[in-house]
Amino acid sequence: MTSQADIILDVRHLSKHYPIERGLFRKVVGTVKAVDDVSLVLHRGETLGLVGESGCGKTTLGRCIVRAIEPSQGQILLCVDGQPPVDLALLDRKTIRPYRRYINMVFQDPYSSLDPRMTVLDIVGEPLRENGLAQGPDLEERVKRVVQQVGLDVRYLKRYPHAFSGGQRQRIGIARALATEPQLIVADEPVTALDVSIRAQILNLLQDIQAQMNLAFLFIAHDLSVVQHISDRVAVMYLGRIVESGATQDLFTQPAHPYTEALLSALPIPDPDVKRRRLVLPGEIANPAKPPTGCPFHPRCRYVQKRCMEERPAWVEKANGRGIACHRADELSLTGIAHHGMP
Numbered sequence: 059m060t061s062q063a064d065i066i067l068d069v070r071h072l073s074k075h076y077p078i079e080r081g082l083f084r085k086v087v088g089t090v091k092a093v094d095d096v097s098l099v100l101h102r103g104e105t106l107g108l109v110g111e112s113g114c115g116k117t118t119l120g121r122c123i124v125r126a127i128e129p130s131q132g133q134i135l136l137c138v139d140g141q142p143p144v145d146l147a148l149l150d151r152k153t154i155r156p157y158r159r160y161i162n163m164v165f166q167d168p169y170s171s172l173d174p175r176m177t178v179l180d181i182v183g184e185p186l187r188e189n190g191l192a193q194g195p196d197l198e199e200r201v202k203r204v205v206q207q208v209g210l211d212v213r214y215l216k217r218y219p220h221a222f223s224g225g226q227r228q229r230i231g232i233a234r235a236l237a238t239e240p241q242l243i244v245a246d247e248p249v250t251a252l253d254v255s256i257r258a259q260i261l262n263l264l265q266d267i268q269a270q271m272n273l274a275f276l277f278i279a280h281d282l283s284v285v286q287h288i289s290d291r292v293a294v295m296y297l298g299r300i301v302e303s304g305a306t307q308d309l310f311t312q313p314a315h316p317y318t319e320a321l322l323s324a325l326p327i328p329d330p331d332v333k334r335r336r337l338v339l340p341g342e343i344a345n346p347a348k349p350p351t352g353c354p355f356h357p358r359c360r361y362v363q364k365r366c367m368e369e370r371p372a373w374v375e376k377a378n379g380r381g382i383a384c385h386r387a388d389e390l391s392l393t394g395i396a397h398h399g400m401p
Contacts, residue, residue: 065137066242066274067100067123067161072132072147074115074122078347090347092118094298096132097373100242103268105275107289107306109282109321111343115298116278117166120244123276124163125154136161138241159189159238166247168227172219178205178230179215185237200237207270208233208263225256229263236267244276249284261288282325286310291379294318297344297354300373304380311394314382316359319392353385361386 073095078088093115100106108116121127123134125146135143138160146154146161162185165171172181182201186192192200202212208229219227228248235243245264249257265288268275279285285292286306293303294317302315313319323337339358344350350357356366363386371383384390 064101065099066102067098067276068133068135068137068143069096069098069123070133070135072096072119072122072134073130074118074127075130088347091298091349092346093122093129094346096295096298096300098293098300098303100274100276102241102274103272104291105268105277105289107285107292108276108278108295109280109285109292110295112280113343113346114295115346116280116295117246119295120163120246120276120278124161124244125149126163136242155189159185159191160240161242161244162235162238162240164228164231164235164243164245164248167251168224168231169219169251171231172227174219177216177218178210178233181219181230182233182237185234189238191238201233204233204236205230207236207267223256224252225259228252228260232260232263232267236271239271240273242274242276244278246278247280248277250279250281257284264288282310282321286325294321297349298346299354299383300381301355301383302381304378308378308380309394313392313394314380314387314390315355315384316361316390316392317355319394322394325395353383361390 072093073091074093076090076092077086078090079085080087096119098106110116118127122129129147132147134146136146136157137143144157146157179198179201182204183197186197186200201215205212205215210226210229219230222230249260252260261284264275267273277285277289289306291304292306292309293300294315296317302309302313302318309318310322313322320337320339323335341358344354344357352368353366353371356362359366365385371385373381373383375381
């Protein structure tokens with residue numbers, strides 16, 4: 059059972075809006091709501107999976123949380139070392155620097171996220187040097203420890219990224235994120251670009267590191283089988299908003315939002331004797347510059363009613379820790395999956 063003292067990240071009403079500019083004088087004619095009024099909580103040692111279709115705003119949300127992107131509004135409360143919560147959204151480049159060591163990011167593409175002109179020692183040691191945590195022989199010793207922690211040989215410290223496979227490069231990226239001994243890592247599709255045979259190794263590595271360091275993970279992915287395997291809780295995102303959240307097993311077996319049901323219907327079952335009808339959503343994800351009135355999902359929803367077209371559903375917290383934004387959540391009986399699968 060978690061408590062308020064266990065919270066490491068508390069995101070409140072976070073939004074990221076991009077202006078649409080046209081003409082010679084760059085007149086603002088609209089707004090793209092990439093992230094729209096998102097709230098979520100992450101506890102120490104917990105993995106929160108963030109899922110949704112491409113373009114729903116998952117990566118933008120993750121980058122706002124680590125302040126790689128400036129949010130338009132909202133709060134990003136980080137709680138570290140027993141100190142009072144600090145709102146990262148209010149800090150400028152100088153004042154946020156002491157908190158950079160506590161929250162890091164693992165990127166999707168292990169090929170483009172590593173500087174090809176830097177050695178492994180330089181790549182992993184850079185966060186230590188920039189944060190003033192180590193230098194000289196002490197820096198190299200710390201790099202050696204974290205490189206060994208992610209399963210790489212210390213003999214590779216002088217090599218460049220081109221000399222490594224995709225899985226090894228992602229291990230270097232993970233080592234870089236771990237170098238400052240953070241308490242929270244945002245993992246943005248960390249296994250999507252890897253071969254299937256390597257994915258399980260990286261996922262197991264992340265879980266082992268989490269157990270050793272009591273890390274919290276915000277795990278962004280579109281592969282539900284991976285999220286099911288690694289996450290304690292899951293948040294489902296659609297058109298810049300969280301539409302449902304809850305414990306992984308509860309959400310996978312008893313979805314409460316029609317969008318979650320449709321996502322789960324596409325999850326393959328590793329049993330040829332089990333048949334399940336896939337729910338194909340009509341159309342495409344709506345334009346975030348011109349979202350539909352009412353519920354953003356209503357143009358693609360098979361359970362749509364007139365109220366859904368006119369009134370945006372409010373976010374409702376349930377007693378069992380579930381959260382849902384759907385007018386018909388209490389009356390629908392949706393289909394989930396019966397058993398946990400492996401990625």
